[in-house]
Amino acid sequence: MPTYSSTANFDLSIDDIAEEAFERCGLQIRSGYDLKTARRSLNLLLAEWANRGLNLWTIQLQEKTLPQNTTSLTGSDLFGSGAAAAQEIIDITDVVISDSSNNDYSATSISRSTYFNYTVKTTSGRPSQYYFERTISPRLYLYPAADTAYTLKYYALLRMKDAGAYTNNAEIPFRFLPCMTAGLAYYIAMKKAPDRIQLLKQIYEDEFQRAADQDGERTSLFLSPKTYLPGA
Numbered sequence: 001m002p003t004y005s006s007t008a009n010f011d012l013s014i015d016d017i018a019e020e021a022f023e024r025c026g027l028q029i030r031s032g033y034d035l036k037t038a039r040r041s042l043n044l045l046l047a048e049w050a051n052r053g054l055n056l057w058t059i060q061l062q063e064k065t066l067p068q069n070t071t072s073l074t075g076s077d078l079f080g081s082g083a084a085a086a087q088e089i090i091d092i093t094d095v096v097i098s099d100s101s102n103n104d105y106s107a108t109s110i111s112r113s114t115y116f117n118y119t120v121k122t123t124s125g126r127p128s129q130y131y132f133e134r135t136i137s138p139r140l141y142l143y144p145a146a147d148t149a150y151t152l153k154y155y156a157l158l159r160m161k162d163a164g165a166y167t168n169n170a171e172i173p174f175r176f177l178p179c180m181t182a183g184l185a186y187y188i189a190m191k192k193a194p195d196r197i198q199l200l201k202q203i204y205e206d207e208f209q210r211a212a213d214q215d216g217e218r219t220s221l222f223l224s225p226k227t228y229l230p231g232a
Contacts, residue, residue: 010174011169011174011177012169012170012177012181013166013167013168013169014039014042014163014164014165014166014167014168014169014170015035015166015167017038017042017170017177017180017181017184018034018035018038018039018042018166018184020181020185021038021181021184021185021187021188022034022038022185022188024181024182024185024196024200025185025188025189025192025193025196025200026193026196027188027192027193035166037188037191038184038188039163039166041184041187041188041191042163042180042184042187043162043163044187045180045183045184045187046160046162046163047159048183049160050090050159050160052208052212053212054093054157054215055157055160055215056215057172057173057215058090058157058158058159058160059093059155059156059157059158060155060156060158061153061154061155062079062153062154062155062156063151063152063153064077064078064079064151064152065149065151065152066097066127066142066146066149066150066151066152067146067149068146068147068148068149069122069124069145069146070142070145070146071121071122071141071142071143071145072139072140072141072142073139073140073142073152074086074137074138074139074140075137078138078139078140079156084137086137086138087136087137087138088156088158088159089138089156089157089158089159090134090157090158090159091132091134091156091157092130092132092140092154092155092156092157093154093155093156093157094106094154094155095107095109095130095140095152095153095154096152096153096154097126097127097128097150097151097152097153098150098151098152098153099126099148099150099151100148100149104153105126105128107127107128107129107130107142108128108129108130109129109130109131109132110129110130110131110143111131112131112133114129114131115129115131115141115143118143121141121143121145122144122145123143123144123145124144124145124146124147125144125145125147126144126146126147126150127142127143127144127145127146127150128143128144129142129143130142130143131143140154160172173215175211175214175215176211176215178207178211179204179207179208179210179211182200182203182204182207182208183204183207183208185200185203185204186200186201186203186204189201
Protein backbone atom coordinates (compact mmCIF):
# COMPACT_ATOMS: atom_id res chain seq x y z
CA MET A 1 0.00 0.00 0.00
CA PRO A 2 1.31 3.47 -0.84
CA THR A 3 2.12 5.84 1.99
CA TYR A 4 0.97 9.44 1.77
CA SER A 5 2.00 12.52 3.68
CA SER A 6 -0.38 13.67 6.40
CA THR A 7 0.78 17.30 6.36
CA ALA A 8 0.06 20.29 4.13
CA ASN A 9 2.24 22.98 5.66
CA PHE A 10 5.16 23.34 3.23
CA ASP A 11 6.82 26.74 3.52
CA LEU A 12 10.19 28.32 2.80
CA SER A 13 12.30 30.57 4.98
CA ILE A 14 14.03 33.60 3.48
CA ASP A 15 17.37 31.80 3.25
CA ASP A 16 15.70 28.81 1.53
CA ILE A 17 14.13 31.14 -1.05
CA ALA A 18 17.49 32.82 -1.61
CA GLU A 19 19.25 29.48 -2.02
CA GLU A 20 16.68 28.26 -4.57
CA ALA A 21 16.93 31.55 -6.48
CA PHE A 22 20.73 31.35 -6.64
CA GLU A 23 20.55 27.76 -7.92
CA ARG A 24 18.20 28.86 -10.71
CA CYS A 25 20.92 31.28 -11.73
CA GLY A 26 23.44 28.42 -11.81
CA LEU A 27 25.10 29.75 -8.65
CA GLN A 28 25.51 28.88 -4.99
CA ILE A 29 25.46 31.10 -1.92
CA ARG A 30 29.08 31.33 -0.87
CA SER A 31 29.15 34.26 1.54
CA GLY A 32 27.13 36.38 3.90
CA TYR A 33 27.08 39.11 1.26
CA ASP A 34 25.28 36.77 -1.13
CA LEU A 35 22.50 36.43 1.45
CA LYS A 36 22.52 40.17 2.07
CA THR A 37 22.16 41.06 -1.60
CA ALA A 38 19.40 38.43 -1.99
CA ARG A 39 17.43 39.88 0.91
CA ARG A 40 17.78 43.39 -0.49
CA SER A 41 16.51 42.21 -3.87
CA LEU A 42 13.64 40.38 -2.18
CA ASN A 43 12.52 43.56 -0.42
CA LEU A 44 12.63 45.40 -3.76
CA LEU A 45 10.57 42.60 -5.28
CA LEU A 46 7.91 43.02 -2.59
CA ALA A 47 7.81 46.76 -3.29
CA GLU A 48 7.34 45.99 -6.99
CA TRP A 49 4.40 43.72 -6.19
CA ALA A 50 2.63 46.68 -4.58
CA ASN A 51 2.63 48.35 -8.01
CA ARG A 52 1.02 45.37 -9.73
CA GLY A 53 -2.42 45.77 -8.19
CA LEU A 54 -4.39 44.40 -5.26
CA ASN A 55 -2.85 41.75 -3.04
CA LEU A 56 -5.84 40.40 -1.16
CA TRP A 57 -3.85 39.05 1.79
CA THR A 58 -2.67 42.61 2.61
CA ILE A 59 -6.19 44.09 2.79
CA GLN A 60 -7.39 44.69 6.35
CA LEU A 61 -10.64 46.04 7.77
CA GLN A 62 -10.08 49.09 9.97
CA GLU A 63 -12.42 50.96 12.32
CA LYS A 64 -11.78 54.44 13.66
CA THR A 65 -13.84 56.95 15.60
CA LEU A 66 -15.03 59.87 13.47
CA PRO A 67 -15.65 62.87 15.75
CA GLN A 68 -18.17 65.59 14.92
CA ASN A 69 -17.01 68.28 12.43
CA THR A 70 -14.20 66.07 11.13
CA THR A 71 -13.19 66.85 7.54
CA SER A 72 -10.04 64.68 7.31
CA LEU A 73 -8.06 62.02 9.15
CA THR A 74 -4.34 61.31 9.16
CA GLY A 75 -1.70 59.71 11.39
CA SER A 76 -2.95 57.51 14.21
CA ASP A 77 -6.46 58.97 13.81
CA LEU A 78 -6.55 57.16 10.47
CA PHE A 79 -4.54 54.00 11.13
CA GLY A 80 -2.64 52.27 13.91
CA SER A 81 -1.40 53.83 17.11
CA GLY A 82 1.95 55.31 16.11
CA ALA A 83 2.61 58.61 14.40
CA ALA A 84 4.05 56.89 11.29
CA ALA A 85 1.73 53.86 11.24
CA ALA A 86 -0.49 55.33 8.50
CA GLN A 87 2.46 55.22 6.11
CA GLU A 88 1.78 51.50 5.76
CA ILE A 89 -1.40 52.26 3.78
CA ILE A 90 -0.97 51.98 0.02
CA ASP A 91 -4.60 52.62 -0.84
CA ILE A 92 -8.15 52.44 0.50
CA THR A 93 -10.63 50.28 -1.38
CA ASP A 94 -13.95 50.80 0.43
CA VAL A 95 -15.31 53.25 3.01
CA VAL A 96 -18.41 52.89 5.16
CA ILE A 97 -19.85 55.36 7.70
CA SER A 98 -21.58 53.73 10.66
CA ASP A 99 -24.00 55.69 12.86
CA SER A 100 -24.90 55.22 16.53
CA SER A 101 -27.50 52.59 15.58
CA ASN A 102 -24.85 50.54 13.74
CA ASN A 103 -26.36 51.33 10.37
CA ASP A 104 -23.70 51.32 7.64
CA TYR A 105 -23.74 53.83 4.80
CA SER A 106 -21.32 53.53 1.91
CA ALA A 107 -19.18 56.45 0.81
CA THR A 108 -18.09 57.08 -2.78
CA SER A 109 -14.53 57.73 -3.84
CA ILE A 110 -13.94 61.06 -5.58
CA SER A 111 -10.91 62.58 -7.27
CA ARG A 112 -8.57 65.19 -5.85
CA SER A 113 -9.90 67.74 -8.33
CA THR A 114 -13.50 67.12 -7.32
CA TYR A 115 -12.76 67.54 -3.62
CA PHE A 116 -10.51 70.54 -4.25
CA ASN A 117 -13.29 72.35 -6.10
CA TYR A 118 -15.90 72.02 -3.36
CA THR A 119 -16.48 75.59 -2.22
CA VAL A 120 -17.45 74.90 1.40
CA LYS A 121 -15.65 71.83 2.68
CA THR A 122 -17.09 72.26 6.18
CA THR A 123 -20.66 71.65 5.00
CA SER A 124 -22.26 69.50 7.71
CA GLY A 125 -23.90 66.12 7.15
CA ARG A 126 -23.22 62.40 7.07
CA PRO A 127 -20.04 61.91 5.01
CA SER A 128 -20.93 60.33 1.68
CA GLN A 129 -17.76 60.96 -0.34
CA TYR A 130 -14.06 60.54 0.32
CA TYR A 131 -10.76 61.40 -1.28
CA PHE A 132 -7.66 59.46 -0.23
CA GLU A 133 -4.46 61.45 -0.61
CA ARG A 134 -1.73 58.90 -1.35
CA THR A 135 1.27 60.77 -0.02
CA ILE A 136 4.05 59.41 2.21
CA SER A 137 1.90 60.47 5.17
CA PRO A 138 -1.54 59.76 3.69
CA ARG A 139 -4.69 61.66 4.57
CA LEU A 140 -8.35 60.71 4.13
CA TYR A 141 -10.66 63.63 3.28
CA LEU A 142 -14.39 63.29 3.91
CA TYR A 143 -17.29 65.29 2.50
CA PRO A 144 -19.49 66.61 3.95
CA ALA A 145 -17.99 67.13 7.40
CA ALA A 146 -19.44 64.83 10.06
CA ASP A 147 -22.54 66.41 11.61
CA THR A 148 -22.25 64.10 14.61
CA ALA A 149 -19.96 61.35 15.84
CA TYR A 150 -19.71 58.30 13.56
CA THR A 151 -17.58 55.19 13.19
CA LEU A 152 -15.41 55.08 10.10
CA LYS A 153 -14.94 51.61 8.60
CA TYR A 154 -12.68 51.01 5.64
CA TYR A 155 -10.56 48.39 3.93
CA ALA A 156 -6.90 49.38 3.76
CA LEU A 157 -4.44 47.92 1.28
CA LEU A 158 -1.25 47.70 3.34
CA ARG A 159 2.36 47.36 2.27
CA MET A 160 3.85 43.91 2.70
CA LYS A 161 6.14 43.18 5.60
CA ASP A 162 9.89 43.23 4.89
CA ALA A 163 11.88 40.01 4.63
CA GLY A 164 13.59 40.67 7.97
CA ALA A 165 15.73 37.91 9.48
CA TYR A 166 16.97 35.17 7.17
CA THR A 167 15.20 32.55 9.29
CA ASN A 168 11.82 34.27 8.82
CA ASN A 169 9.13 32.89 6.57
CA ALA A 170 7.72 35.18 3.90
CA GLU A 171 4.31 36.53 4.94
CA ILE A 172 2.58 35.51 1.72
CA PRO A 173 0.06 32.81 0.73
CA PHE A 174 1.75 29.51 -0.14
CA ARG A 175 0.58 29.79 -3.74
CA PHE A 176 2.87 32.82 -4.19
CA LEU A 177 6.03 30.95 -3.16
CA PRO A 178 6.85 29.84 -6.75
CA CYS A 179 6.32 33.43 -7.92
CA MET A 180 8.51 34.91 -5.19
CA THR A 181 11.30 32.43 -5.85
CA ALA A 182 11.14 33.02 -9.61
CA GLY A 183 11.11 36.78 -9.11
CA LEU A 184 14.12 36.72 -6.81
CA ALA A 185 16.01 34.52 -9.28
CA TYR A 186 15.30 37.10 -12.01
CA TYR A 187 16.48 39.96 -9.79
CA ILE A 188 19.67 38.10 -8.87
CA ALA A 189 20.31 37.26 -12.52
CA MET A 190 20.39 40.99 -13.32
CA LYS A 191 23.41 41.24 -11.02
CA LYS A 192 25.15 37.89 -11.25
CA ALA A 193 23.88 35.87 -14.25
CA PRO A 194 23.03 38.24 -17.14
CA ASP A 195 22.94 35.36 -19.61
CA ARG A 196 19.81 34.00 -17.85
CA ILE A 197 17.89 37.27 -17.50
CA GLN A 198 15.41 36.73 -20.35
CA LEU A 199 14.62 33.13 -19.40
CA LEU A 200 14.14 33.88 -15.71
CA LYS A 201 12.11 37.02 -16.44
CA GLN A 202 9.67 35.02 -18.58
CA ILE A 203 9.35 32.33 -15.91
CA TYR A 204 8.74 35.02 -13.27
CA GLU A 205 6.04 36.76 -15.32
CA ASP A 206 4.29 33.43 -15.99
CA GLU A 207 4.43 32.47 -12.30
CA PHE A 208 3.13 35.87 -11.21
CA GLN A 209 0.26 35.79 -13.69
CA ARG A 210 -0.87 32.37 -12.49
CA ALA A 211 -0.71 33.43 -8.84
CA ALA A 212 -2.45 36.77 -9.51
CA ASP A 213 -5.25 35.04 -11.43
CA GLN A 214 -6.04 33.03 -8.28
CA ASP A 215 -5.78 36.04 -5.96
CA GLY A 216 -9.20 37.44 -6.74
CA GLU A 217 -12.75 37.45 -5.50
CA ARG A 218 -14.94 34.80 -7.09
CA THR A 219 -18.15 36.75 -7.66
CA SER A 220 -20.55 36.90 -10.57
CA LEU A 221 -20.88 39.99 -12.72
CA PHE A 222 -24.19 40.83 -14.35
CA LEU A 223 -24.48 43.60 -16.94
CA SER A 224 -27.86 44.96 -18.00
CA PRO A 225 -28.04 47.10 -21.15
CA LYS A 226 -29.83 50.40 -20.82
CA THR A 227 -32.75 50.73 -23.23
CA TYR A 228 -33.11 54.09 -24.96
CA LEU A 229 -36.20 54.84 -27.03
CA PRO A 230 -36.04 58.24 -28.78
CA GLY A 231 -39.27 60.17 -28.47
CA ALA A 232 -40.77 57.77 -25.93
